[in-house]
Amino acid sequence: xxxxxxRAGNLIREWMEDAGLRTxxxxxxxxHGRVEGGNVSAEALLIGSHLDTVVDAGIFDGSxxxxxxxxxxxxxxxxxxxxxxxxxxxxxxxxxxxxxxFQSTFIGSAAIAGILSASALQITDKSGVTIQDALxxxxxxxxxxxxxxxxxxxxxxxxxxxxxxxxxxxLEWVGFPxxxxxxxxxxxxxxxxxxxxxxxxxxxxxxxxxxxxxxAAEAIVLLESLCKHPQDFLSFDGQCKSYSLESLSTxxxxxxxxxxxxxxxxxVIPGQVTFTVDIRAIDDMGREAVVYExxxxxxxxxxxxxxxxxxxRKHDANAVICNSELxxxxxxxxxxxxxxxxxxxxxxxxxxxxxxxxxxxxxxxxTKVGMxxxxxxxxxxxxxxxxxLDDDVWASGLAVLAFIETQL
Numbered sequence: 001x002x003x004x005x006x007r008a009g010n011l012i013r014e015w016m017e018d019a020g021l022r023t024x025x026x027x028x029x030x031x032h033g034r035v036e037g038g039n040v041s042a043e044a045l046l047i048g049s050h051l052d053t054v055v056d057a058g059i060f061d062g063s064x065x066x067x068x069x070x071x072x073x074x075x076x077x078x079x080x081x082x083x084x085x086x087x088x089x090x091x092x093x094x095x096x097x098x099x100x101x102f103q104s105t106f107i108g109s110a111a112i113a114g115i116l117s118a119s120a121l122q123i124t125d126k127s128g129v130t131i132q133d134a135l136x137x138x139x140x141x142x143x144x145x146x147x148x149x150x151x152x153x154x155x156x157x158x159x160x161x162x163x164x165x166x167x168x169x170x171l172e173w174v175g176f177p178x179x180x181x182x183x184x185x186x187x188x189x190x191x192x193x194x195x196x197x198x199x200x201x202x203x204x205x206x207x208x209x210x211x212x213x214x215x216a217a218e219a220i221v222l223l224e225s226l227c228k229h230p231q232d233f234l235s236f237d238g239q240c241k242s243y244s245l246e247s248l249s250t251x252x253x254x255x256x257x258x259x260x261x262x263x264x265x266x267x268v269i270p271g272q273v274t275f276t277v278d279i280r281a282i283d284d285m286g287r288e289a290v291v292y293e294x295x296x297x298x299x300x301x302x303x304x305x306x307x308x309x310x311x312x313r314k315h316d317a318n319a320v321i322c323n324s325e326l327x328x329x330x331x332x333x334x335x336x337x338x339x340x341x342x343x344x345x346x347x348x349x350x351x352x353x354x355x356x357x358x359x360x361x362x363x364x365x366x367t368k369v370g371m372x373x374x375x376x377x378x379x380x381x382x383x384x385x386x387x388x389l390d391d392d393v394w395a396s397g398l399a400v401l402a403f404i405e406t407q408l
Contacts, residue, residue: 005029005095006024008051008137012066012093019074021091027142029095030108035073037085037407039371044088045407046367050097050108050359058386064098064374064396065163066093072245072401084408087158094359101125101134105315109359113366114151133136152366159326160363161403163396165388171184171377177392178334178368178399179350180327181371184361185251186284186319188291190277192219192298193347195308198263198271208262212273213261220256220296223277226294227254233297234289244286251282252290253355282319282353320361326370327351329406330399334372336399341391356381374400 016023016033023033031051033393034044044383048088049065057058069091097242102123110116121132121142135142171179180383210341230248259275278292281287295311302309334349352373360369374396377387 002101005052009093009095009213010085012070015067016091017172019070020077021070021073026111027140027146028108028111028150029135029138029140030091030112031071031093031095033073033092034088034090035077035082035085035089038083038176039086040088042087042343043156044090045158045404046090046092046160046363047153047162047404048092048094048109048160048359049162049164050095051093051098052096052098053318054382056099056384057147057382058380058384060165060374060376060386060388061167061381062097062164064280064388064393066091066167067402068163068393068396069401071397072404073233075401079295081405085404089404089407090343097359103130104131106359106362107131107356109285111147111150112152113362113364114360116147118147121147134141154366158358158366159323159368159370161326161330162358162360162363162367162368163400164358165376165381165386166373166379167376167381168352170352171350171373171375172377174350176336176347176350177375177389178307179373179375180331180334181322181351181354181373182327182351183282183322184320184354184356184358184371184387185280185282186255186287187315187317187357187368188277188279188287188313189315190279190291191274191312191314192216193272193274193310193312194219194278194302195272196270197316199269201267201269201405204269209269210306211269212307213304215271215301216273216275218301218305220275222297222301223256223294225281226290226297227252230286230290233293234286244283244289247283248281248286248290250353251353252280252286254279254290267318276314280355284318317357317361320369322360323368324357324368326368327338330370330372330403333403334395334399337400340394340402341395341399372396372403 012031013023021033026390047069052061096109141396194212196212255278255362261270262272333347
């Protein structure tokens with residue numbers, strides 16, 4: 001929705017056409033490239049990722065998944081194999097997955113999946129510009145009817161596959177370039193606001209303060225303890241089942257990523273402190289138990305310090321379990337791709353959980369999904385330091401090619 005996004009979309013479209021794909025751009029900026037194969041009426045395989053980035057980002061997040069599949073289809077086109085595909089294959093470069101500008105993730109993929117409401121078009125950025133306004137600036141008119149037309153018929157889709165950098169350190173730690181994803185963690189995002197008594201830093205005795213900053217500090221340390229040791233906080237009285245607790249011990253992560261104070265002056269006791277909480281886990285019941293326990297503990301902290309506390313749930317997304325058939329095919333394809341590259345593969349392809357959200361979460365409302373992870377140096381992502389070895393890029397391309405060849 002920015003000039004840079006438009007330029008990126010145009011470039012991707014050129015690459016798609018160079019690979020022999022029929023292309024178009026829909027009204028939300030998703031870039032599509034499609035080959036029909038030998039059976040136009042068969043259910044289509046969708047493969048894609050996102051074309052947008054966060055601010056001050058690297059060059060592999062999202063884009064690697066798009067380029068890998070375009071490259072694989074170009075190989076099939078050069079070898080005259082595209083017509084032998086038993087189903088159409090459609091590549092989609094999704095717009096606005098990151099949610100940087102409008103603070104609403106998966107806009108492009110949610111529209112394709114049919115879960116983007118018309119009210120979402122009225123979400124504003126920090127300047128008060130709505131999604132609809134931004135699209136109009138690019139001469140794109142979007143109405144509720146247009147959103148309905150974007151939605152794919154589930155009967156027309158066989159499945160969705162996404163190739164993505166891991167954005168974590170596990171593959172590097174185990175020494176393997178590729179891994180298959182068993183599931184994507186569910187997410188809850190909270191906005192916590194604590195209000196106390198604003199005052200002079202030098203004249204209000206410590207015993208008479210109602211300091212929301214101190215309350216927030218206590219709350220953040222509590223959150224860390226809760227998420228490191230959930231078994232010490234959660235009970236088995238229906239609040240959290242034993243299998244949920246076991247899952248939490250391996251998948252639960254919690255983060256306070258933003259904190260702001262008012263009036264934010266060194267010689268003033270804050271009157272208000274606001275911070276965000278991001279909670280993720282593969283088990284939805286366990287995640288809800290953590291949110292419940294955290295909320296109760298925050299209210300207790302605030303009561304103990306005579307501080308007011310409000311907790312707003314800003315975002316919820318259930319965990320997604322990847323389809324076992326697609327996961328198995330991707331695992332075999334990764335093994336075959338690496339074998340073509342190195343001559344032999346001794347180790348088993350790792351199976352991982354994704355703590356990051358992906359377009360596959362939105363597409364899971366439309367069809368079965370599978371994901372393949374690619375190793376990134378140091379597990380670093382959302383940073384200019386994000387890096388993938390050339391050999392690992394090659395490995396991802398060969399794995400995608402091997403997967404698509406299962407559709408011949």
